[in-house]
Amino acid sequence: MTGYPWAAFGQGVGTAAATALAVMLVTFAIAVVRGPHRIVDIAWGLGFTAVALVSYGVSAGEGDGGRRLLVTVLTAVWGLRLAAHIGARGRGHGEDPRYEAMLARAPGHRNLYALRRVYLLQGALVLLVSLPVQAAQYLPGPLGPVAYAGCALWAAGLFFETVGDAQLARFRADPANRGRIMDRGLWSWTRHPNYFGDFCVWWGLFLMVCDAPVVAAATVVSPLVMSFLLINGSGKRLLERHMADRPGFAAYTARTSGFFPLPPSFPLPHRKRPRAR
Structure with a gap:
């Protein structure tokens, strides 16, 4: 597309990747200290919200201001609502049966296995699925x-x-x-x-x-x-x-x-x- 700042978008994707990784690593550290690993489901919505907010920040001066703000707000509303709902639903419960069954088959250290199979995978998915949100920040025109x-x-x-x-x-x-x-x-x-x-x-x-x-x-x-x-x-x-x-x-x-x-x-x-x- 003529006029689309692909180079700036590529740099923004790199920043979004670091953001998604940071959210998942912080969540993993909390789970290791306090448990259980089901809190990663809360980080799913929070990860999208963080990526949208950071993408909005690093794309300042690019794209259409109305589109940038709208996409960021819509993503944050969805992500925060989902995180709050999952957090309230899981309060007082133990490990999610899905994660318990998966970790029971872990070939080595349970926490490291969870880091590879759950946290890093979800971080990669947050980055991939949020690409339209990131791309919208740089799109010119109303x-x-x-x-x-x-x-x-x-x-x-x-x-x-x-x-x-x-x-x-x-x-x-x-x-x-x-x-x-x-x-x-x-x-x-x-x-x-x-x-x-x-x-x-x-x-x-x-x-x-x-x-x-x-x-x-x-x-x-x-x-x-x-x-x-x-x-x-x-x-x-x-x-x-x-x-x-x-x-x-x-x-x-x-x-x-x-x-x-x-x-x-x-x-x-x-x-x-x-x-x-």
Whole structure:
């Protein structure tokens, strides 16, 4: 793209990489001292927020000021909300079963294994997935229709995440629901409103750079990677494998969309054929 400061963007990516690494190393040090390693999930949202803020700072004087501020605020709102939600949800609990199972198979020192397989990997993913946020800081020209569509998609995603998480928290807080499958509200339209919300948020942020097709082509890998993680990686696939044996889950999957929201489908009641006279 003519006029796009690729060299400055490349330097910014280097700064973002150092930022993501610093967030993960500080989180790792806290986990080693205080435990458990599940706090890395809090650092996921904080890492994106830190990268957005640092990218905004180092790109001063570049790009369109309105786009830069908007992308930074949208990323920070999403990241801080997610970090606060995960922190509140995990307070008072021990190690996450996923990490406990993984660390039980560690071939050497558990903490060093966690550093390699969890913290450094998540830091790399933060850097990769946030590329559109970083690239938007250097994009000249005002926001166009596609960017505004991205804002709307981001808002829809945040709605699904926030409302879905709140509905699930209320459901779990009721002792009468112990052992039951959450199938109400947004959870009756999709089995994963929070993951679908993440999907919308990151495709929305990607649309913020689609006013420049070459920049969009250079960063489209980011929402694609996030989509893979949410649907086939550590999101939907892993969670459903964990829930597969729960009573009522098979019936829930039969009537509820696996990812994209759709009206719930219920089997028609079986009608006996009248006997011939």
